[in-house]
Amino acid sequence: MAAHRFTALSLILLLSACVGGDRREPAPPPTRLIAPRASGPVTLQGQTPRDTQQCFADLSRAEVRYSPLPDRDYGSGCVVLGAVQLLDIGTPVNGLKAIRCPAARALVGWVRHGVRPAARQLLGSDVTRIDSYGTYVCRGIVGGGSRAAGRVSEHGLANAVDIGSFVLADGRRISIERDWNSPDPQVREFLRIVHRSACKRFVTTLGPEYNAAHANHFHFDMGGRPLCW
Template identity: 55%
Template sequence: MTRIALLLLALALSACGGGDDRRPPPRPAGSKPVTLNLPTSQETRACFADLSREGIRFSPLPDRDYGGGCTLIGAVQLIDIGLPVAGIKGMRCGVARGFVGWARNAIAPAARQMLGSDVVRVETMGTYACRNVVGQAGRPARLSGHASGNAIDVSAFILRDGRRISIERDWRSADPAVRDFLQTIRKSACRRFGTVLSPDYNAAHYNHLHLEDDRATFCR
């Protein structure tokens, strides 16, 4: 076979090659969000139904690809859970459902019973954020659970009597009731979320509880 014939054969075979070569390249981080036309999964529909059954006001969000591997799929914006919450944006419905149950059935009664006052506001450091995991020096970079709206960071609790119980200041409080309150709600979170990270885990979590709906069993 001549050299020209071999070249033509190689070109023909490459034209018939696998579909991987025809996939669109990954979208760069920070590019304009693209709305995805995806069917709502059965899991997400069940989650919406659970929130509605509990009387939670929420708004389903469109599925979006933000580039760089960051997406928000099956997400909601919580509007009213019966307790004011600061700092929340869109989050996957499973995280929202776990957070609502935790706030209503763990935080509220624990504060009333252990601190003698009702929680009137929960402060957070947000939900969705297109970024990598922080605090893992020396390890390969990987996307955080926040990059898919699958995590929420909780930083403080405001009580009716005016006290502000914060993770940063009070995790090792001199007041045993405050310490016990924070340890109790962390233990409850560990039963509701796959990954729960606190100041006991590493320095990156000195000021918040990281709650992630990832079906893991890691509580620190």
């Protein structure tokens, strides 16, 4: 039985590479807002790069419903290029705004090939909703110390998404803040499995063990240097 369970979990991780109790919503992560351009965003003109066109095609091939968004410069270093609005990826993810296509593509793969199989295998229930803390917001990096001072967050480029919890068909809500160190070993393992799965798809994956600013959510982005923590 143990060998069968190990094999099943290994398959979940391989695919990702190609409770109860208090139900209150956790507070969103802290932000360091940057003032956008007072006159409003500037729409940028130009041809869509080939890699962005390919990304759009990949989403369409995966039967993802989405709307391409215009490229915009919001000022203060917050520029959104090659972004989409995700409409339907098969599992509802609330709180999403503009998100750059490669990050959207990674999110779709993570939900379909990491989160959903892990929930069925470990928790015996399907995921019916994922609660996010959003994607685009013009702000600086939070919790990065002096090295991050004055730098625009990947959220300011619509290149990141924060995930707070997972709602299951049986009514449970698995919260990263509350359940990362849950007394239920299957819940703990589920969160660690989906965290490792994200590391295989996003450039940066941060969780509760990274720092206090990420105690209640996973942060995923497609910028900077590879980091899985």
